[in-house]
Amino acid sequence: MTTATAILQMICPDKPGLVRELSGWVAANGGNIVHADHHSDQGAGLFLSRIEWQLEGFGLPREAICPTASALAERLGGQYKVNFSDVRPPVAIFVSKQDHCLLDLLWRTRTGELPMQVPLVISNHPDLGALAEEFGARFAHVPISAANREEAEARHLELLAEHGIELVILAKYMQVLTPAFLDSFDPPDAFHRVINIHHSFLPAFQGAQPYHRAWERGVKLIGATGHYVTEQLDGGPIIAQSTVPVGHRDEVPDLIRLGRDCERLALARAVRLHLKRQVMVYRGRTAVFA
Known part of the structure; x- marks a missing residue:
């Protein structure tokens, strides 16, 4: 993949509509999703999501993505992490x-x-x-x-x-x-x-x-x-x-x-x-x- 991407990982309490809410947040900011993986553990009542989208054309600058994702995680009562594919830690x-x-x-x-x-x-x-x-x-x-x-x-x-x-x-x-x-x-x-x-x-x-x-x-x-x-x-x-x-x-x-x-x-x-x-x-x- 030649275009830099952002990767959001989220773990939060499970409930209906989470896939729509998370992908909708990316889409609302003009993001083109290239990978989306989700898992619902019904025994634990947890929802796990990994969404990756292209940064090119995305409506938020890099420095604004983490604070916005943090607000999203707080609203969902979950933990989150944002990373970028072109960063070599x-x-x-x-x-x-x-x-x-x-x-x-x-x-x-x-x-x-x-x-x-x-x-x-x-x-x-x-x-x-x-x-x-x-x-x-x-x-x-x-x-x-x-x-x-x-x-x-x-x-x-x-x-x-x-x-x-x-x-x-x-x-x-x-x-x-x-x-x-x-x-x-x-x-x-x-x-x-x-x-x-x-x-x-x-x-x-x-x-x-x-x-x-x-x-x-x-x-x-x-x-x-x-x-x-x-x-x-x-x-x-x-x-x-x-x-x-x-x-x-x-x-x-x-x-x-x-x-x-x-x-x-x-x-x-x-x-x-x-x-x-x-x-x-x-x-x-x-x-x-x-």
């Missing part, structure tokens, strides 16, 4: 020692597949500094342990604020974010700001060494899960998953090797869906308008 990638997910994200960003900027890579180890800098990202080595976790996360928040970061991606960052960090950077609402890749097909094998435990159980399928981060370890809303078959001849190193491909793919899919504003969270789960 600044993203920070957190890593430890493994490089496959970081390299994949940086490559997809360079080729334009992922519409984002990566000005900052943060790690608790120094190993991946040269890789980050090769792609033009600032590399910040922030050692972290139980003794200095509060101080380290305060430094993380300083760096995120300094670079105006809108999204954090945990690309094999082998540390657990504290509730205090999440409350500060990603207050709970329908639009999360931290994505993690977990090396199992959640909800199976949460926590550490999932490939080892999968091998012990003799599973025939392994996978990886891209999900939003919450205070519940590996329990955040799932965005994207990838799987690969394994057999009785495969050992743990084989599962790890095969799983890395799943990790790269699931994380890239999850990040792209988020950046395209195709994911909405409600009731601890996601609606993915893909």
